[in-house]
Amino acid sequence: MIKDSSKVPTYDTLGVIERVNRFSKRSIKNSSKIAGLKLALSMIDLTTLEGNDTKGKVEQLCYKAMHPHDALQGLPTVAAICVYPSMVSIAKNALQGSKINVASVATAFPSGQSDLKIKLADTKFAVDQGADEIDMVISRGKFLSGDYQYVYDEIIAVKEACGKAHLKVILETGELETLDNVRKASEIAIQAGADFIKTSTGKIQPAATLPVTYVMLDTIKDHYIKTGKMIGMKPAGGISNSKTAFQYLIMLNEVLGEKWMNSKYFRFGASSLANDILMQLVKFETGFYQSANYFSKD
């Protein structure tokens, strides 16, 4: 737990923006581009988090996860399906026989404004339904009022309720506003036992941004130097095309490097990214951009 918040490293926003702009200027071509596209596809947490999600919708999404685009040979599947707790068992059934994980949001997602008991029950329900990964939200209100201890204890409790399921901790950086807050929240989450830290719920704007993700990666890096323990990273929301995804991958490559360049340690929380990646891959195969209608919208 953060004993002295003045000891937490600070960030200069303009400096961070300048740095991430450099990542956006890398030019990725040819075979390195194909490798990057496939890697990005394999890192996707294909997501549907809507009030109107149904069995049918989730089953269709699961089929898409297993068969991103059968016309192309040698494609990886996505890493996971991300749904609400009530959809976990449906997804679990639909994904049987595949290696795709089921991730469930929990802890009064997306606001987190509920009692800890209810949050734990929410988590346990999702785990009992078969969730392999839990995406929890932190209590931003408590965090912003300076009650770091509460936030820390809550994550520890949820982590325990997760059992064997992996825990991703959503900071909802759009509500934390400053990069220094993002750093603090990242440290709290990591020290409380998060397996992954995640930017956003996708319900608040801005969702994932390059500067915020940079600060989180930097926190992961410092933690690794100090303890040797690797923490995963998941930017979520707003990453809808491969160009943007590449900026994140380049940043990952140049900040954390090869050990993190896989779906075990990096995920994209996205819904429409997959089709854009597929379109790019087909372009490499055929030399043409096909109409978006050639790619299934599930």
Add this chain to the structure above:
Amino acid sequence: MAKKNKYFKASWSYDPAPESTDHIQLQKKYDLYIDGKFIKPENGKYFETINPTNDEIIAKVALAEKEDVDKAVKAARNAFKSWSKIEPKERGKYIYRIARLIQERSREFAVIESLDGGKPIRESRDIDIPLAANHFFYYAGWADKLEYAFPNRNPKPLGVTGQIIPWNFPLLMAAWKLAPALATGNTVVLKPAETTPLTALKLAEIIRDTGLPKGVVNIITGAGKTGANIVNHPDIDKISFTGSTAVGKYIQKTVAGTHKKITLELGGKSANIIFEDAAIDQAVEGIIDAIFFNQGHVCCAGSRLFIQESVADTVIQKLKDRMETLIVGDPLDKNTDIGAINSKRQLIIIENYIKIGLNEGGEIFQTDCKLPSKGNWCAPTLFLNLSQSHTIVQEEIFGPVLAIQTFRTIQEVIEKANNTPYGLAAGVWTQNGAKLFHLSQKLKAGVIWGNTFNKFDATSPFGGYKESGFGREGGLHGLKPYVKFE
């Protein structure tokens, strides 16, 4: 070699992404631009300009000797009569036109700049060329407003100005010198550096295309001797020089006792100071920008790094990690961070300083990058275990070599930072605003950057203290060296 940290090694290697050179137009041979046209040098001599990445000849360029300098000065003197009298707003129109043409042809200029000088295309594309255009735009605006720049002082042009520019930012330095000289009604004889004459010659083509009255700008090429001929020419009213302190001293001695005015922008050994309360990660990035920008061929490069002892280990470790991710190689590749050393001669100078650093007991760290076999290359280098008395702490290296020292208190670092014959620039990294302002008053340097480094803007004056020169370029201040008051 020092121990290297491979924890964070990048695994995804990017395929080459070279900027195309199909679209550039270069001649095999360039003449002197005098009196509105390209003419052959009197003695018929030419020299070669070399691509520093592969030692291949790009073009032959005329060597101007005394007679040619004379011709250029005559043309400039002749043109001065009418150029100093035309409506100021007309002067402005020509300068705007130059700016727009540079913008239109920016891609071509960027590629040629990288080809001839070895700097990464990312820098020539995003920094050199846009800034050069900005400089012309900015000073074009002043042309008809000089009475507001110097109220009640009746500013008048000086006459013929001789301008000698360096090889590190060829087009940008030409813009720094030409734009204010033209805006104030002077005429110009400009000499680019002998290793990087091409963008100045392309600029001559643009100037010809703008219809600028003949003789207002004359661009002649050659080496030190040509420069000396300009400096010594009796009919030049002002010398403006950017380059080494040694040459600057020579120029000042030469013009002593003449009517010539001078401005000098010379070398530097600028301090970059990291306090424990800095945003460390951005400070590390700032160190990289300060010393590895343009392979360290920057007069204001942050070549002396001072780190507060309490964070020294962290900063040095992060710096080494970051250095390992720098991509060194083909300047025309869009992913290149560090390009080629500008010339064989400069490479020898840098390598010699590295040797001196080792001989004097410095601890070296160089990144593990693969350097091409042909051409002039130097891996990003830093030295530890240094004190103020080490040669590489005192002397300007003008390459990607960083000298690192630590300090304990504010007083100590101010003293050390000022303990140099130079005074061009300094960088201060702290999240404490009061500390930043305190240092900005105590450091004897022309430019102080706070939480950033190597940032330039046409509206902002640039220049040095002490042996880094005098006179300012850029901004309102940049007009003053080109006017007299009556």
